[in-house]
Amino acid sequence: MKWLALIAVIATGSLLIYAVSDFPDWGSASSPANGGVEGAGRSVSQTFIEETDTLTHVPNIVTAVLADYRGYDTMFETVVILAAGMAIFAILRVLRDTEKPVDQSKHDPSIDGDHQRIIIGTTCRLLIPVIQLFALYVVAHGHHSPGGGFQGGVILGASFILLGLATDLETAIARFSEKQFIGLACVGIFIYAGFGVLGQFYGRGFLDYGALQPIFMTDGEPMARSHAMLGVEVGVAFTVTAIMFAIYANLASKGELKNGL
Amino acid sequence: MIQETIITIISTLLILCGLIFFLGAAVGLLRFPDFYTRMHAAGKGDTLSSFLVVLGFAVYQLHDFKFTEAGFKENWWVLLLILKLIGICAFIMITSPTSTHALMNAGWEDDIEPELKHKDANELEKDYPRK
Numbered sequence: 001m002k003w004l005a006l007i008a009v010i011a012t013g014s015l016l017i018y019a020v021s022d023f024p025d026w027g028s029a030s031s032p033a034n035g036g037v038e039g040a041g042r043s044v045s046q047t048f049i050e051e052t053d054t055l056t057h058v059p060n061i062v063t064a065v066l067a068d069y070r071g072y073d074t075m076f077e078t079v080v081i082l083a084a085g086m087a088i089f090a091i092l093r094v095l096r097d098t099e100k101p102v103d104q105s106k107h108d109p110s111i112d113g114d115h116q117r118i119i120i121g122t123t124c125r126l127l128i129p130v131i132q133l134f135a136l137y138v139v140a141h142g143h144h145s146p147g148g149g150f151q152g153g154v155i156l157g158a159s160f161i162l163l164g165l166a167t168d169l170e171t172a173i174a175r176f177s178e179k180q181f182i183g184l185a186c187v188g189i190f191i192y193a194g195f196g197v198l199g200q201f202y203g204r205g206f207l208d209y210g211a212l213q214p215i216f217m218t219d220g221e222p223m224a225r226s227h228a229m230l231g232v233e234v235g236v237a238f239t240v241t242a243i244m245f246a247i248y249a250n251l252a253s254k255g256e257l258k259n260g261l
Numbered sequence: 262m263i264q265e266t267i268i269t270i271i272s273t274l275l276i277l278c279g280l281i282f283f284l285g286a287a288v289g290l291l292r293f294p295d296f297y298t299r300m301h302a303a304g305k306g307d308t309l310s311s312f313l314v315v316l317g318f319a320v321y322q323l324h325d326f327k328f329t330e331a332g333f334k335e336n337w338w339v340l341l342l343i344l345k346l347i348g349i350c351a352f353i354m355i356t357s358p359t360s361t362h363a364l365m366n367a368g369w370e371d372d373i374e375p376e377l378k379h380k381d382a383n384e385l386e387k388d389y390p391r392k
Contacts, residue, residue: 120366123359127352166363 056225063143067229071207074232075192078149078239082185085243089182092255117167124166131159139237143229149236156237157244164245169253178249178257181242188239192232265324272321279313282306295376296368304361311353319346 024031042050048065058064066074139152164172196207204211209228210221218224249257286306293299319342326332326339333340370391 119359119362123355126355 055222056229057222058143058226058229060143060145062146063148063229063233066148067143067232068209068225071196071209071232074236075189075196075207078189078192078236081243082189082239085185085246088247088250092250093257094255120166124163128159128163131162132156135159135237139233140230142233143226149233150240152233153237153240154244156241157248160241160245161248164248164252169249169257169259172245173249173257176245178246181246181249183242185239185242185246188235188237188242191235191238195228195231195235264328268320268323272317275313275317275320279310279317282310282313286310296373297365297375300361300365300368304358308353308357311357312350315346315350315353319343319350322346 048061048069052058052061052064056064056068058068135152135155137152138147138155139149142148142152160172160176163175195209195212198215199208199211200206202211202214209225211224212228213221213224216224216227218227253259283306286302289302289306290299293302322339322342326336369385369389372391375385
């Protein structure tokens with residue numbers, strides 16, 4: 001059986017290596033990724049590179065492609081993240097109280113806790129605001145420099161996870177409760193889809209940000225697209241933040257949202 | 262010209278020092294006898310060596326900088342870059358010792374015994390009772 005597997009692997013591998021010879025040369029101008037096939041029209045990437053700045057006024061082409069040209073794709077990517085969080089919730093979360101209820105008033109949700117944690121508590125107090133501020137910067141600057149909703153959301157979620165790791169889960173949950181993070185995750189999708197539906201009120205297509213020009217009161221449609229992209233990124237950041245923390249909280253406490261790691 | 266040479270030498274020295282400390286940390290991590298001494302090597306060596314290496318990068322950035330009034334006006338972004346690198350240094354100085362401390366603490370509470378010459382010489386047991 002092992003030999004059979006080895007033969008299959010070698011056969012597949014040599015087929016793949018054989019296929020490499022059909023690849024375009026490294027950096028070849030006529031490869032589809034660079035300039036398009038000879039004789040055909042302008043390639044897709046060429047179109048993005050040349051027209052993004054005039055059509056959207058967004059310097060970061062990657063964000064423009066993600067949030068505008070492929071808006072549907074990104075929207076449902078965000079929905080996938082929400083679905084992942086909901087799946088973990090559905091599988092792990094223990095909703096019945098198996099033990100007798102813990103007296104919540106006894107738990108001290110301050111970061112420092114007892115004196116043994118004072119070094120960790122002080123560091124958290126010092127770092128978490130900086131991390132969260134940087135996360136907001138990454139979200140807000142997503143269409144001007146590398147960053148965006150997913151990255152900023154992950155950083156923001158990580159700041160809450162750091163709090164949960166450094167102290168205990170109750171301390172983090174006291175600041176970002178289950179009701180809040182599940183709500184925030186749905187609000188994120190709602191914001192994204194809302195920007196799409198808003199365009200339909202002006203008789204244009206779903207996720208056609210140019211139609212939002214009267215709402216944003218910009219000079220032209222390109223600037224409206226830029227603003228709408230920022231709004232969409234904020235929605236993505238909401239969902240990613242909430243789901244990051246939800247996944248951590250459920251996995252770390254076996255779905256009980258108590259004690260944690 | 263002379264400025265560039267000096268900058269290169271300083272930054273190379275800093276990075277080399279950092280690499281030496283990295284080596285020390287790696288050897289300590291592998292060779293020390295128990296959990297606590299290993300964490301000691303990793304925590305101290307890592308902090309200082311990454312600090313030195315990043316500081317070396319910061320000094321190297323001065324290549325693009327002219328110490329004249331026009332230089333300040335044109336190449337202010339170099340100072341910004343150096344400020345960011347120094348920010349990274351500050352972050353490492355704060356976070357790396359804290360994470361070492363947190364790991365040590367977790368190890369202590371998880372009943373990891375330190376390696377001692379005399380088994381009953383563990384004075385820490387009295388001062389820091391495990392939870």
